[in-house]
Every structure is written in C-alpha cells, then in structure tokens.
Amino acid sequence: MSAPASTPGLVDYDEVVERFDPVLGIEVHVELNTNTKMFCGCPTDFGAEPNTQVCPVCLGLPGALPVVNRAAVESAIRIGLALNCSIAPWGRFARKNYFYPDMPKNFQTSQYDEPIAVNGWLDVELDDGEVVRVEIERAHMEEDTGKSLHVGGATGRIHGAEYSLLDYNRAGVPLIEIVTKMIPGTRERAPEVARAYVTALRDLLRSLGVSDVRMDQGSMRADVNLSLSPRDSGVLGTRTETKNVNSLRSVERAVRYEMTRQAGVLLDGGPVVQETRHFEEASGTTRPGRRKETAEDYRYFPEPDLVPIAPSQEWVEELRGTLPELPWERRKRVKAEWDLSDEELRDLVNAGALDLIAATVAEGAPSGEARSWWVSYLAQQANTRGVELAALPISPADVARVIELVASGELTNKLARQVVDGVLAGEGAPDDVVKARGLAVVSDDGALITAVDEALAGQPDVAQKIRDGKVQAAGAIVGAVMKATKGQADAKRVRELVLERVNA
C-alpha cells in the first residue's frame, strides 16, 4: 500500500480478503406489473407520454385519498411466501415524510415497521454449485415516485440544471422492497454471492409473474450495502449503501469496488464514512452522493388515510396454492427428467437458458432439440447482440414451433435458422416468416422430379456410376438439385428421388 494519505488508493483484491471479512446486505426494489397503481386506478404501462397516466390520487391533489390495490397485496404475499417468509396477519402503512418535487404528496406511503412479509430465506447457487442461504429480513409494499428530468447543466443532475421536468406516470406504481439480513462469511466470494442473489431473486420473481424484472428499465433496482470487518474479528465495520446498480454485472462490480475502496480507507487509518454512494457504470467505481447538511428525519407515522392490511389465513393459503413451480424446484425436476449431470444443469442455469428451455418443452418441443436451440444458435445470437438470452425477441413458443416445423419436414435445419433470424428481426411469428420469405421446403415431388431428372441428364457419367452401384456418387446429384432449388428441398427426399429416377 503506497497510496498518498489524502486519497487512499484501492487495495489489491487478494489483500482485501486476506485482511477483512466483507459483510453484505442487499435491498432490491421491484416494480410490480399490476395493471393499476398501488393506490389508484391509473395504468402502469412503461413508456407512455409523460403525465398521461395520472389522476387526483397519484398527483396528490388536495382531497384525494388512496385505496390499496388488492392485486399488489396479492403479489406481495406471493413474493413473501416464495421467499419462505411469514406473512403478517395485520399491518399498517406509514408515511415517510420528505420534500422532493417528484413526490406528489411530499411523503411516500410505505410499510415501515409493519412489513407484510418477514424472516424468510432464499437459497442461492454459485457458479461452482455451492449453495449459500441468504436470509431475508423483510419484504414490504410501497409506492414509487415520479421521475425528474433535469435540463441544462453539464451533469444531467439537479445541481446546475436550468430547469427540471417532472413526469408523474411512475408516481404510485407499486413497489416491493426486499431486504436481506446481513450476509456474513462470503469472504472472497462476496461479489459473486451478491450477483447470484440478485439473479436468483430475479428468476424467482419472473417465475411468479409479478414483475417485468427489467434492471435496464428500472423495474428492478438493487442497492448494495457493504462493510468490512477486520478478518475473523466479528467486529462490524461502517457500511456504505451503493445505489444506481442497474445490471447483474454491476452488482458484482459494485461490491468488488467497495471492498477495495473501503479497505484502502481502513488501511490508510481513516474511518469509512456511513453514506449513500452511486455506482458509475462506465468506470465501475462508486462516488459519494450529495452530502446532506442535516440528517434526514422522515417523521414516520401510521398512514391515517388507509385501514390496516389484515390478510386472513385462508387468503394466504389460497395464494400459497397459486405459487408456480419455483426455479429451484424446476431445476430439480428438469435435472431428473432430462437426465442432466450437475455440470450440465449448472451450465444451463448460468447461461440463463434453463427456464427458456423448460418453457419451450412446455410448448411441446422435445427437450433435446429445445436445449440445442437455446444453448447453441440462440446463445450465439444473444452473444452477438450483447444481450441476455431471455432478452432475445423470440419466445419459447416460437422456438417450439420452429422445432415442430423441422420435425414435420416442412423446414430443413438450415431453413429453420433463417426462420429464427426472421423472428429475431421482428418479421413476426415463425409461420409468418416462412410465408413472407418463401422458405417452405419444396416438397412437391413433381417439381423435385423435374429438377432431379435435369441434374441426372446434366451429369450422365455420375448417373452411370450410380446405376453401377456406387450409391455414394448420388451426393453430387443431390448437391446439384439443392443448388437448383436454392436449398429449399429436403435433401433426404432428393436422395430418395435420385436413386429412384436414375433407373427410370
């Protein structure tokens, strides 16, 4: 360590884990995909014209009152159950009071000390198959804020802006905040555990169908808390909270960066400042948020405009009955059904392919073909485009249809890839692409026979060889026919016809 005293440098990662134990904590905000907002009937669609999805309630107009969205409570309870939490039989919303222009009432309605779900856990599998149990402290409901757009100024931040525009479409969209307990003992794997946890949570929420879980669109946002304890001391360090962590990769990078940064501060003799920091995607670093002159006092008190949420035992059990096959259950089942090794299963999981394959199988495709499509051709396409497999604009149903068309002989493998290309290019469903691009296999024997006869006539010496019993010579004729039909013929059928017609 030779960093100057004024600005402690980063510490080599190996040294960090040699000298410190990282303690993680992760808060994830998830926007629910309910049709309407948390406390009013406004739609929640992403990307609408600014301030078109608003009403007196979510604009906080004088006199307007909130009414809890039952669908949001159902989602919250289902999330709690899937995270093995207890569901609170009674709880109130609270008001979190602070002034900010994108918050219409200047308080956020949120469950504060009476969350709907508490004390659960999520088992998280790391790349090498090790399973870490992350304990969940709570999951609670709240409402999202609007969005501010700061115009003018260099940074796009409020500071230095000439004016700001406000869009309240997002104000009041239901959010669930899921908070872990402290996650100790992850050592050098802390960044990986953090990413694996957020990944597992995302997969879980996706399988529940409660959220779009798009980190790039902000429907899932992670805040990473981290502190360092001197190795094996058990003494907790001061933690920082890093916000603006907008991808799975960033979760990992943010933890790693904070470990090296905090270690630098500590080894330099300085205290880690308890603060909110922002992750900078481009540099992979974190910077402190604007320091507030006064400590924020949110003056929480129970929301008097709402009655307590009191889910009955029967309702909770009814919702438990609606839980789908959860990701880890699905893995166990798929592993047995597809006869996969641990390693094969892990590869599929890591590639983000497992759920897609399972969904494709559910659409009627054989598991082998489904796997093959997702882990080879589609994985390549995702890689080329730099997106996750699940973000490709093709559905498991589309893939299943392509597989069906190949099995029925209507497409060759080569044509099938062209159909998939068409789907990915936004040309429609597989059948639309087949029709529009004219990709159907030439299965009309009449047309093929003409082509075969022409090819045989064009290469009489080859035809003679075949007649003499050198069947492998047929390949040249098949090739010529395939060329003549621009690859749209079924090669197997062409070969049969060649052998048939050569003696005709």
Place this chain on the structure above:
Amino acid sequence: MSSDALTGSSMNSELTRLTAAELAQKIHSREVSAVEVTQAHLDRIAAVDDRDEGVHAFLHVDASAALSAAALVDESLDAGTAPASPLAGVPLALKDVLTTSDMPTTVGSKILEGWRPPYDATVTARLRAAGIPILGKTNMDEFAMGSSTEYSAYGVTRNPWDLRRIPGGSGGGSAAALAAFEAPLAIGTDTGGSIRQPAAMTGTVGVKPTYGAVSRFGLVACASSLDQAGPCARTVLDTALLHEVIAGHDPMDSTSIDAPVPDVVEAARRGASGDLRGLRVGVVRELSGEGYQPGVRSTFEAALRQLEALGAELVEVSTPHFRYALAAYYLILPSEVSSNLARFDAMRYGLRVENGATSAEEVMALTREAGFGPEVKRRIILGTYALSSGYYDAYYGQAQKVRTLISRDFAAAFEQADVLVSPTAPTTAFPIGDKVDDPLAMYLNDLATIPTNLAGTTAMSVPSGLAPEDGLPTGLQIMAPALGEAVMYRVAAAYEAARDAEDGGPLIQRVPGLEVSA
C-alpha cells in the same frame, strides 16, 4: 295567496324563512319552482353578504351554476319524474374545503387561491345527484384550523346575531349562511368541533357524523383521522334529511364505513312527535360546569330539565380521561397536518412564489412562507416537532394512548346512558379580535367537542336558547356511540320541539334583520 298580492322580493324573503323540508314540499308539489327558491336565496346573499360590512359567509357564489342546477330539477319535475331526493331543488351552501369541479376551492388559504379542482368530492357529487343546487362556497378558518373564521385568508365571517362578533369556526361561513337565511342547508366539516361550535354560536343545528359515515374523498384534509363532513341546517329534521343524502359507503375512501346509514329522518320525525321515556341521558361530569359562561350553564341546566320533562332519565357519568383530550388533540392534529399540508409546494397547483429563487427547495419555502397563515404555520411546526425522531413516542405515541383511553371512557359512559349531553361551547360568540392573538384561549373553545373526534363517535349541537347576559345563542351537545345517529337525532328532535313550544317558536326566527338599510 295569489302571487300578485306580493312583490317579488317579499315573496322571496318569505321563501328564505322556510325550512328545507317546507321548501322541498312546495317545490315537489310545484307550488314554487326550484329556480324561484334558488333565486330567492341568491337575492338574500346579495342583500346581506357584503364582504366588508355584511355577514360574509360566502367566499364564492355561483348564481348561474345554482340556477341551472335548479332549472334541471324543475324540468325533471315538470316531466313528471319523481324528485331525485327528498331535498331536490333546495339550495345549499358548501364549505370551501370540499372540492367542486365547477367552482374554486381555497380552503380559506392563500396557498390555494383560485385553484379549480379537476374533480368533485364524493359529498359534492352526492349533493348534485340529489338535485341540490350549490349556491357557493363558504368561508372558513384556513385549512379548518380555528374557532372563529378569523384565520381565513379572505376576511372574517360575521355572526348574524351580532355582526361585531365571530360566528364560530372553522365552519363559521356555513353556520352564518344558515342563521342569516342565505341558505336553508349547509355542509360543514368537523375535526375538533368545526360544525358543532359554529352551530351553537349561531343558533343552528350541526351534526358531526360517526367517523367514516360520510366520505372524505375530496375533503381537503386537515387531520385525516379526525376530519368528518356533516350536515348543517336550522332544524333537526332538515339536518337529518341532508344527512341521508351525504352519508353512506364510498369505495374511494378506505376509512369509509360499509354499513347501512341509520334511518335518521325517521328518528327525527319520531322524536319530534314523541317523548323520551325509557331513555337514559348521561350528563358528563367533566363537561358540565367548570369555566363556562353563566348563560351557557343556565341554558344547559334548562335543557336538562326539559329532557327530564320529556321523560328521559338523567344519569351522571364520568369520563376521567377527557381532561387530557385537548393535549392529545393538539399533538395528533398538528402531526397529521404537518404531513397532509406538505403537498402544497408550488410544484403542481396553487400559489407559486419564485422571487429570484434558484432551486425547487427555495420555491417551496418561499411559497409556503407566503401562502400559509400564522395558525397553519404554528400547527405545522408543532406537528413536525411532535413526529421527529426521539420525540415520537413521548408525543404522538402518548397522544394515541390517550385517544384509546378516551374511547374507553365513552364506551363505559354508553353502558350507563344512551346519549351523553354537555354544553357545546364554553361561551357564546365572542367579539371579533378577542382571542385571535391568544391561541390557547382559542383552543379552549373546543374542550367539549374534541373528545368525540378523538373517539370517532358522533355528536351534534342543537340550539338551547339565548344566554340571558348577552342575548346570544347557546348550544346543547348530544353525543352518541359510533353509528348511534338515530337515537341522537331522536333526542335532538324531541328537545327541539319541546324548546320551540316553550319559546313560542324557533329561536332562529329571532335573528335580527340584516339588510343594509336602503
């Protein structure tokens, strides 16, 4: 009598002296038109409601909206359609705290000057659906904080009994409009007595329904857990008729009660023609003597004798925790106020003061500084303090415990008595300017009315005569358990009938003439 026998204006002044029930009967039998009735009241408003010298009950009068609503009622009756409600065609004065999509809603505050809400409050919508023309919006203490209307940003309302005096508050405008015969019906809101105390001070009737009985959707909040809109009129029956129009479950208000509305009209009719035998009336020891003006005490004692004469059994009840009610109220109310009023930040509606501000924070601060009056600021500061970290348990937390104890006191008292009674306010109407600089003296006005708001139960004020020493009206408060409005109206109607009989007519008819002399 033929209409030729009367000039238009004397016919009009006849109409304004009638009760709502009488007006409804005349309109529905087509003896007069709803338009004539509305016009009569608009004329009366024009004659007596001058801002600088008159009653000044109204902040905004919308003659054309009221007349066209009345015309619709007439058209519908002419077509042979049954009246939309028993009060169809009878005009009303609406407290300026309920939103109206066709009129401004200011809540008596500069911060909402000229604000036109894009939506109707549920109460407003129910009035419209009932065919009740809305004459305009009435004055009030800013954000319903006050007991005199002196904290209105738009000037004080004067008491029709004596224009040098306050009409009570916060709903002084609605009460004064009734007492000045500018409207036969009015809507008030009651957070700590804002319907009942003005009713007492103007010789009118006002009901604070059970919390949740009337929707708060569109009621600009003062304190959410205490606010309740209610009916005001000059007679118990009129109040009951209006009660049935505005009460009932509203899915837009989560705290609204999903239960049938008590049949208060039937109760009022039964009370007026019957006695109170078999009924136990509890006299609240803690609310029946100390600190009251002599005339308030003597009229209260006369009322007790009248109730006894009607056959009621008087029992003394004790509510030991009521003594903490005022303190608890002035912690809970400001706490909720500090949060409810945070939204007035100049970002979306209402007043906006920039004055060279360079940040949103500054605009918010400058606007709130300029837009809120002294009482509102006082309560925002109190509430912000009471909720702040480290003080929450000692203040808000303790106050909530007191609230529970007060509810228990009520429950115990209602074991012993069907209704409870007390004087509504400790004094008669005081002179304008008397208490405006002494908040604590002002707060004491609500000593007897606040416990009901804290407990979420129901209570009303009915006129109980004039205090001998100043000739000003006093009120009898009748309190009942949650959803116990029927028995409350019955007692009130019986008492009203007995008192009117003894006095030789309704007290309100003795209000002095108010027309500015020609």
